[in-house]
Amino acid sequence: MDRSDGMTNVLWLQGASCGGCTMSILESGASGWFDELRQFGVNLLWHPSVSEETGEEAVEVLQSVLDGKVRLDLLLLEGSVARGPNDTGRFNMLAGTNRSVYSWMLDLAPRADYVIAVGSCAAYGGVPAAGANPTDAVGLQFEGSDSGGALGAAFRSRLGLPVINVAGCAPHPGWMMETILALTTKDIAAIDLDGYGRPKFIANHLAHHGCSRNEFYEFKASAETMSERGCLMEHLGCKATQAVGDCNQRSWNGGGSCTKGGYACIACTSPGFEGAQNFLETAKLAGIPVGLPTDMPKAWFVALAALSKSATPRRVRLNATADHVVVPPGSAGAKRTP
Amino acid sequence: MTRITIGPFNRVEGDLEVRLDVESGRVVRAEVTAPLYRGFEQILEGRPPLDALALAPRICGICSVSQSVAAAAALREAMGIEAAPNGLLATNIAHAAENAADHLTHFYIFFMPDFAREAYAVHGWHAATRERFAATRGSAARDALPARARLLETMGIIAGKWPHSLAFQPGGTTRAIDLGERVRLLSIATAFRSFLERIVFADALENVLAIATADELDRWRDGRGGDFAHFLRLADSLALAGLGKGTGLMMSYGAYHGPDGELFPRGLFGPRAAIEPLPLAQITEDVSHAWMRESSVDPAHSSTVPDPDKPAAYSWCKAPRLSGQPIEVGAVARQTVAGQSLIADLVSVSGTNVRNRVIARLIETARIALAMEQWTRALRLSEPFCRDSRETPNGSYVGLVEAARGSLGHWLAVRNGKIERYQIIAPTTWNFSPRDSCDVGGPLEQALVGTDVGEAGARAVAIQHIVRSFDPCMVCTAH
Numbered sequence: 001m002d003r004s005d006g007m008t009n010v011l012w013l014q015g016a017s018c019g020g021c022t023m024s025i026l027e028s029g030a031s032g033w034f035d036e037l038r039q040f041g042v043n044l045l046w047h048p049s050v051s052e053e054t055g056e057e058a059v060e061v062l063q064s065v066l067d068g069k070v071r072l073d074l075l076l077l078e079g080s081v082a083r084g085p086n087d088t089g090r091f092n093m094l095a096g097t098n099r100s101v102y103s104w105m106l107d108l109a110p111r112a113d114y115v116i117a118v119g120s121c122a123a124y125g126g127v128p129a130a131g132a133n134p135t136d137a138v139g140l141q142f143e144g145s146d147s148g149g150a151l152g153a154a155f156r157s158r159l160g161l162p163v164i165n166v167a168g169c170a171p172h173p174g175w176m177m178e179t180i181l182a183l184t185t186k187d188i189a190a191i192d193l194d195g196y197g198r199p200k201f202i203a204n205h206l207a208h209h210g211c212s213r214n215e216f217y218e219f220k221a222s223a224e225t226m227s228e229r230g231c232l233m234e235h236l237g238c239k240a241t242q243a244v245g246d247c248n249q250r251s252w253n254g255g256g257s258c259t260k261g262g263y264a265c266i267a268c269t270s271p272g273f274e275g276a277q278n279f280l281e282t283a284k285l286a287g288i289p290v291g292l293p294t295d296m297p298k299a300w301f302v303a304l305a306a307l308s309k310s311a312t313p314r315r316v317r318l319n320a321t322a323d324h325v326v327v328p329p330g331s332a333g334a335k336r337t338p
Numbered sequence: 339m340t341r342i343t344i345g346p347f348n349r350v351e352g353d354l355e356v357r358l359d360v361e362s363g364r365v366v367r368a369e370v371t372a373p374l375y376r377g378f379e380q381i382l383e384g385r386p387p388l389d390a391l392a393l394a395p396r397i398c399g400i401c402s403v404s405q406s407v408a409a410a411a412a413l414r415e416a417m418g419i420e421a422a423p424n425g426l427l428a429t430n431i432a433h434a435a436e437n438a439a440d441h442l443t444h445f446y447i448f449f450m451p452d453f454a455r456e457a458y459a460v461h462g463w464h465a466a467t468r469e470r471f472a473a474t475r476g477s478a479a480r481d482a483l484p485a486r487a488r489l490l491e492t493m494g495i496i497a498g499k500w501p502h503s504l505a506f507q508p509g510g511t512t513r514a515i516d517l518g519e520r521v522r523l524l525s526i527a528t529a530f531r532s533f534l535e536r537i538v539f540a541d542a543l544e545n546v547l548a549i550a551t552a553d554e555l556d557r558w559r560d561g562r563g564g565d566f567a568h569f570l571r572l573a574d575s576l577a578l579a580g581l582g583k584g585t586g587l588m589m590s591y592g593a594y595h596g597p598d599g600e601l602f603p604r605g606l607f608g609p610r611a612a613i614e615p616l617p618l619a620q621i622t623e624d625v626s627h628a629w630m631r632e633s634s635v636d637p638a639h640s641s642t643v644p645d646p647d648k649p650a651a652y653s654w655c656k657a658p659r660l661s662g663q664p665i666e667v668g669a670v671a672r673q674t675v676a677g678q679s680l681i682a683d684l685v686s687v688s689g690t691n692v693r694n695r696v697i698a699r700l701i702e703t704a705r706i707a708l709a710m711e712q713w714t715r716a717l718r719l720s721e722p723f724c725r726d727s728r729e730t731p732n733g734s735y736v737g738l739v740e741a742a743r744g745s746l747g748h749w750l751a752v753r754n755g756k757i758e759r760y761q762i763i764a765p766t767t768w769n770f771s772p773r774d775s776c777d778v779g780g781p782l783e784q785a786l787v788g789t790d791v792g793e794a795g796a797r798a799v800a801i802q803h804i805v806r807s808f809d810p811c812m813v814c815t816a817h
Contacts, residue, residue, distance in 0.1 A: 020502060095355035131382075134376075
């Protein structure tokens with residue numbers, strides 16, 4: 001459709017969501033998210049959390065997209081698609097329309113140039129799909145790690161792409177905004193997505209990369225209880241060496257990250273992360289963590305871990321099980337005494 | 339009589355449908371529907387108790403820390419431990435940042451844009467109000483959103499990220515704060531104070547909090563800049579003190595627990611318009627009009643099982659009651675129970691209503707901005723932030739906190755190292771509850787009755803003000 005007005009029309013809907021992705025993206029932009037969108041020519045057709053239109057005014061916006069009167073460049077869904085009960089979608093009706101969000105998405109998605117799943121719920125099902133999955137929650141194009149989901153594996157948006165999955169719970173505001181803005185200039189093609197539909201500029205990294213606990217990781221100097229400074233992988237459940245995302249190369253809320261905050265990466269960018277149990281405990285077999293880095297031979301890892309443990313400096317070993325630095329660097333060879 | 343349906347009722351989310359029966363231009367009956375159910379309580383059953391720390395916050399990305407703190411409190415009771423005092427302080431700071439961010443987002447992004455609507459174009463104040471508050475276009479968002487983002491940098495220091503953090507543990511918080519971080523926390527708190535003093539109140543917070551009566555508030559407002567005074571003038575022009583009146587019953591579970599007690603105390607503002615002890619054992623949940631199967635009315639003993647075809651039901655939200663009565667919760671309840679002078683005076687004159695709910699949020703924001711500075715200074719940097727404990731013996735436990743929108747409770751039953759039952763009653767579950775078996779409506783349903791919608795019907799702006807004055811969080815409501 002004609003985009004000669006230079007504007008990018010964006011429609012953002014929420015399914016079985018917690019609203020957290022929206023809360024995250026509202027942190028975006030030096031002069032606020034709305035200003036940032038305007039600067040890039042993004043026209044927010046409707047967003048449940050921020051738009052003036054409510055009730056029938058909002059339904060008119062959706063209807064005008066369905067009727068083809070308004071061009072839909074980007075369709076974003078936040079939250080999983082609740083298909084239940086019995087494929088009726090009644091666990092998640094779009095208020096005031098007597099139709100489920102599931103049904104709306106089936107009709108709206110083929111009209112969009114691009115479809116973006118915002119967050120791991122919309123991408124893969126996420127937390128609502130945990131356990132017995134009471135609402136038959138799925139992602140737009142995945143059910144956990146299986147291709148399919150609400151729209152089906154064969155779905156392609158008008159410009160020929162599968163659903164673009166900005167995974168994360170909640171995703172970094174930059175992940176969402178950079179994806180949206182890259183699409184205003186059509187800068188994401190199918191080849192720029194990984195096997196789970198995630199943009200590679202995010203998914204080509206591991207959450208582990210840039211972790212501030214890297215020295216502890218190198219020596220396998222591990223924290224044993226919460227709030228200790230050591231590596232969180234051996235005992236406290238950290239999956240950062242297996243989870244994709246440039247989490248530790250970005251600043252979350254001005255400088256944080258999960259591991260900086262003192263708790264494990266729970267792999268929230270991965271399909272099915274919600275299915276784990278004992279999130280803050282490392283599952284082990286014969287004393288060896290089950291979830292080792294995927295592309296490293298296990299025997300090598302174990303051998304190197306044993307070697308590095310035996311070479312651990314005292315400073316690193318003691319600091320690993322303390323909540324603040326007890327042995328500062330260079331203390332052995334201190335030049336100056338007060 | 340005509341029946342009108344309003345939905346998707348958005349800001350904060352769109353998961354709300356309101357049906358009104360209108361006679362001669364007035365609402366005679368209201369039904370409030372939560373059209374979204376995700377099944378968190380079912381998902382939690384059978385899991386290790388500590389999994390609640392990862393899953394429960396994901397009920398709500400808006401009050402995620404509140405959900406974490408409630409889960410951690412229930413688990414702390416199960417473990418029979420005390421949290422490290424630093425951990426309580428750090429939790430308070432992060433929780434205050436979330437609650438203040440929520441109040442700010444409510445005021446600027448969810449509530450005020452309705453005054454910029456064309457329906458008010460005839461008013462002399464409309465042009466200035468539209469310039470300032472129009473949804474996504476008004477100038478206020480350019481001030482408020484960066485201030486909110488800066489305030490939430492508190493989370494980067496204490497909680498790793500927001501929303502959804504695992505930093506809030508039964509034993510405290512997971513990152514020990516060092517001196518540099520304390521100074522950064524103080525810098526964030528003072529930047530927030532500065533935003534409030536320049537943009538919101540146009541006065542020092544101490545002066546704002548010294549306003550003790552409705553008359554003093556009127557005098558303070560005259561000729562004053564800032565967005566709060568702007569709202570107060572709109573509230574007068576549109577008689578918002580007469581709109582959306584509450585039933586008069588309010589409660590607070592008590593907020594910001596510390597070694598020296600709570601910043602805002604627990605209590606009930608009861609039928610005699612006095613503050614009484616809160617009879618927690620009298621909390622029940624009624625499912626007569628919810629798409630839920632009958633279970634125990636006691637949240638400590640009930641389970642949640644959906645029943646989508648149940649006749650007479652119209653919401654996924656259950657109907658919580660205290661001693662059989664619907665109760666209003668939120669900042670106005672918290673500050674009334676806390677005896678905050680101005681709010682207590684406003685409530686004694688006009689009860690709860692659209693205007694007083696909004697005033698209470700902003701007054702509370704001023705109070706917690708000051709408390710954040712004090713808690714940050716009180717951190718003892720050489721002492722622990724977290725105590726370790728993992729044992730969760732069999733039993734029933736409860737975690738009660740105050741989220742921005744009001745009282746939040748998690749009822750946890752543990753059996754053989756697993757969650758046997760988990761029940762959550764969220765603030766908007768209280769405020770937006772459906773009818774109970776005595777056909778008594780929830781607080782919003784009652785507050786809507788009597789509203790004049792005139793010819794505008796479903797587009798009546800008065801309805802928008804009333805609903806949003808409660809700051810609904812629908813994802814929490816039915817979870």
